Amino acid sequence: MTLVEAAAALRRRAVSSVELTLNCLARIEKWNPELNAFLTVTADVAMEQARKADAELASGMDRGPLHGIPIAHKDLFCTRAIRTTGGSKIFAEYVPEFDATVVERLANAGAVMIGKTNLHEHAYGITSENPHYGAVRNPWDPERSPGGSSGGSAAAVAAGMAVAATGTDTGGSIRVPSSWCGIAGLKPTFGRVSKYGVLPLGYTLDHPGPLAQTVRDTALVFEAMAGYDPKDPSSADRPVPRCLPEEGELSLRGVKIGLPRNFYFDRIDKQVDAAVYFMAYTAEDLGAELRRVQVPDGEQLNALAHLTLLAEAAAVHEPYLRKRRKSYGDDVRTLLDMGRVIPAVDYLQAQRLRKRILGVYLDILKRVDALLVPATPMTAPRIGQKQVEIGGEMEDTRIAATRLLRGFNLLGLPVLSLPAGFSSEGLPIGCQLVGRPWDEPLLLRIGAALEDRVQLRRTPPRFA
């Protein structure tokens, strides 16, 4: 059941929050031993919140569409009196005394917290092969990675263990798992969603956001979590518009969608290429105008983003890296060591170049309303697979998975990831819609129009 369907069912008393919550808990009990999506299941808290939600709804108090909906939080969001590991050994016993702003906002919107999800260690990686808590598995094929770092959140939603989930995206960590698990995910504009109480990785790159089965579900969770937060200095003091696209066939007449003629379609799997073009022609069929655009060199943008992340993550982790070096997994420790040797001059020049490239993108986004590009150049790799073959060339899995995504973290632009089709192996393919700053509503409208028309399967057959 989608969030929109569950919210409607709750209001006509066809189902209760307690029933929705029990259903998620039963699915967690059945599937989590295999998928390893949850690190902590908060069954008692969830049942208490669900009973309260039912009582409030019965008394006429309605907190909005999330009221009574079971939601999972990536275990990077601080939760009061509930351990928050960051997927790490270092924070294995950390029990915060406060809630992250996102957690607080979703609770105030009536959401039921079903548990905390597994992730790549410290959110620093895209496979969710966690050396301390085990690998998360993809519900579409448990031998494959769900992506990461928000891999547990995506797997939980795809397998129906939660109706929606929170995630964070520093270099693709919402969009990789959304793409590989066949669900929707939104990396909002930088500053739109508060980072307060989210364990950091890249100070200027971290973007909290929602993951859900559908674009409309994503819109509802986004609306509830977004907005100014004085506790986060990078939070933007601007109103959050209504984002939920209306029901019924949506026209895209008047919408101009840009298809980059360089970089984004250059080295991608043929099936990914076909699926994303199918989405483009579907948009055209719905009234959108397709325009070819030239974008700044993606490899250069990626280099700036990677360099920025290496340096910022090393700064974040410096005290722990000195004192608890052996508590890190090999891959994360190596990345942090790489960050320690980045010259300060390179970091500063990267920030200056960042502004220049953002200016070029903003000019492009004056000519088109959104860009449509693939999310990842390939479908989910096997767990442990270090290299992937794309277009006859072997490539490092981690670099391949993030090369179409990472640059948008540097630019802070909003990006919606949504399913675009399936490979011949039955694995999900994702695409991205990239928009102007603060224009999440348009991205969600385009995404919902495409989703309605294309009607892809949302749940893996085993979990239906």
Next chain:
Amino acid sequence: MPSPFLPDWKSIAEGQRVELPEVSLQRLEALSRTMLGLRGMLDWGEEPAEVFRVDLPQPEPRS
């Protein structure tokens, strides 16, 4: 042969008492090559005061 314009990452890492695998050294070299090329894009005429912003608390308005 190492370029005189590029850092010797192995020596830098050793100076920091960091041992990096070959693949990481190659990645750092690729990053520094790209950065070298990108320096041509820097706007040397930009207003320095606009490059970085330091946010300090605003003073209370004087009555």
